[in-house]
Amino acid sequence: MERKDKVILSRKSKLTLDKPVSTTYLDIGTIAFMKWLTSTEDNKSADTSIIVKSILKDKFIIFYDGDLSKDVTVVFKDCIPWCKYCEADDCGHVGFAICLKQYYTRYGSDGV
Numbered sequence: 001m002e003r004k005d006k007v008i009l010s011r012k013s014k015l016t017l018d019k020p021v022s023t024t025y026l027d028i029g030t031i032a033f034m035k036w037l038t039s040t041e042d043n044k045s046a047d048t049s050i051i052v053k054s055i056l057k058d059k060f061i062i063f064y065d066g067d068l069s070k071d072v073t074v075v076f077k078d079c080i081p082w083c084k085y086c087e088a089d090d091c092g093h094v095g096f097a098i099c100l101k102q103y104y105t106r107y108g109s110d111g112v
């Protein structure tokens, strides 16, 4: 079952296309983040394929990417994010991690 609004975060699967992509990795990550946030606040897991597993502030974020069926780790080196799964700093995971980091910087990391 393929959903039209599916957000694919992995750079390997999507963002290596030759033609220019109109959405940036940050946009992709932001969309994924908004979905995750909505599903978290509504206390339902319906519309997101991401499960945040572990956050160590300013160090790394680990979350489960349901599209990949894998855990993805985004590390922060000197505050610069790096996706260990894609081995890139410009994939959707990084965009998601940046949003998540900003969110927890603002609201604290309780309840994760």
Ligand SMILES: [Zn+2]
Pocket (backbone or CB within 6 Å): 009, 010, 011, 072, 083, 084, 085, 086, 087, 091, 092, 093, 094
């Ligand atoms: Zn990635």
